Amino acid sequence: MIILLVEDDTLLATHSIDFLAKEGIEVDYASTVRQAKSISAQQQYDAIVLDINLPDGDGLNLAQQWQHTRSEPILFLSARAALDDKLKAFSFGALDYLTKPFALEELAIRIKLLANKNTLKSNKRFALDSLNVDLNAKIITRAQRLIVLSPQQWQLLTLLVEHYPNPVDKATVINTIWPDQDVNNNMYKSLLTRLRSNLSHEHETPLLHTLKKQGIVLKMEKTDE
Numbered sequence: 693m694i695i696l697l698v699e700d701d702t703l704l705a706t707h708s709i710d711f712l713a714k715e716g717i718e719v720d721y722a723s724t725v726r727q728a729k730s731i732s733a734q735q736q737y738d739a740i741v742l743d744i745n746l747p748d749g750d751g752l753n754l755a756q757q758w759q760h761t762r763s764e765p766i767l768f769l770s771a772r773a774a775l776d777d778k779l780k781a782f783s784f785g786a787l788d789y790l791t792k793p794f795a796l797e798e799l800a801i802r803i804k805l806l807a808n809k810n811t812l813k814s815n816k817r818f819a820l821d822s823l824n825v826d827l828n829a830k831i832i833t834r835a836q837r838l839i840v841l842s843p844q845q846w847q848l849l850t851l852l853v854e855h856y857p858n859p860v861d862k863a864t865v866i867n868t869i870w871p872d873q874d875v876n877n878n879m880y881k882s883l884l885t886r887l888r889s890n891l892s893h894e895h896e897t898p899l900l901h902t903l904k905k906q907g908i909v910l911k912m913e914k915t916d917e
Contacts, residue, residue: 693807694718696740698728698754699769700747704792711796717803725749737764738807741799742786744770744777752777755784760871765806769794818853821897821912825853834896844869845887852900852910861907884908 693716699705700723709719720735722728725748732740740762744751755766767788768781778789787809788802818825822835827850832839841849847869851860866875869883888900902908 693738693804694720694735695803695807696720696722696728696732696735696737696764698722698725698741698746698751699743700724700745701743708796708799712800712803715800715804717800723747725751725754728754732762739803740764740766741769741803742766744768744772744781752780752784755781755786759785760868765809767802767806769799816853818856820856820899820910823891823899825849827853834891839890841887841890844883845890848883848887849891852908856910859903859907859909865908 695712695717697705697708697719699708699721702723705721705723709721712719720731720737722731723746725746728742740758742751742755746754751768751770755768758766765787766781766785767790768778768786769790769792770777771792773791781789787806790799790802816827818827824833826832830846832841832849848865851865851868862880866880870879884900884902888898891900892898897912899910899912900908901911901913
C-alpha cells in the first residue's frame with residue numbers, strides 16, 4: 693500500500709511516516725501544494741492524507757482541483773475543527789477528516805479503511821437486467837453484444853453506477869462531464885440520448901430513465917416523465 697502525505701509540519705510527518713512504515717504503509721511525502729502536484733503527477737495512490745494550511749496554498753483548494761481528475765480517497769488531517777471546514781472538505785470529495793492532535797494508531801486504521809474501500813470500488817462490477825459493466829476493465833456488454841461508448845458516455849455511465857439506485861441530478865452530471873465549461877441544454881440532452889440508445893436497443897428493456905425534478909437513473913421500470 694502506498695499513500696501520499698501532504699503535511700508542512702516536518703516533525704509530525706516524520707513520526708507519521710515512521711509509524712505507518714511499521715504498519716506496512718509506504719509514504720510519498722510533500723510539504724507544499726507545489727510538491728504535492730509534482731510528486732503525484734505520475735503516481736496513483738491507495739489514499740491521500742492532506743493538510744489544509746500549507747505554506748503555498750490551501751489543501752481544500754487542492755482537493756477541489758483533484759476532485760474530477762483523481763480517484764484516490766482523501767483524508768484531511770488538520771488542526772481546523774470548525775464544522776464549516778469539515779463540510780467544505782467533504783463537498784470537495786474527502787471521505788474522512790481527522791483533527792489534530794491525533795493518535796498515530798487511529799490514522800493508520802483510517803488509512804487502511806479508506807484504501808480498502810478504494811480497492812473494492814476499483815474492482816467493482818455492475819449488473820442490471822442483461823447489462824454488465826466491468827468498471828475496472830471498462831468493458832460493457834448487454835446480452836451477447838459489446839457496447840462501445842464515447843469518453844463522455846463512459847463518464848456518465850460510471851456516475852450513474854456509482855449513485856445506483858439513486859438518481860443523479862442535472863447539475864451533478866454537468867459539473868462532472870463538463871467542469872468549468874459553458875453547457876447548453878442541447879448538449880446535455882444529446883448525451884443522454886446517445887447513452888440511452890447504446891444501452892438499450894429496440895427489443896431490450898430501457899434502463900436509463902429521467903425522473904421529473906430528480907435527474908436521471910438506471911433502473912428497469914419504465915419511469916420516464
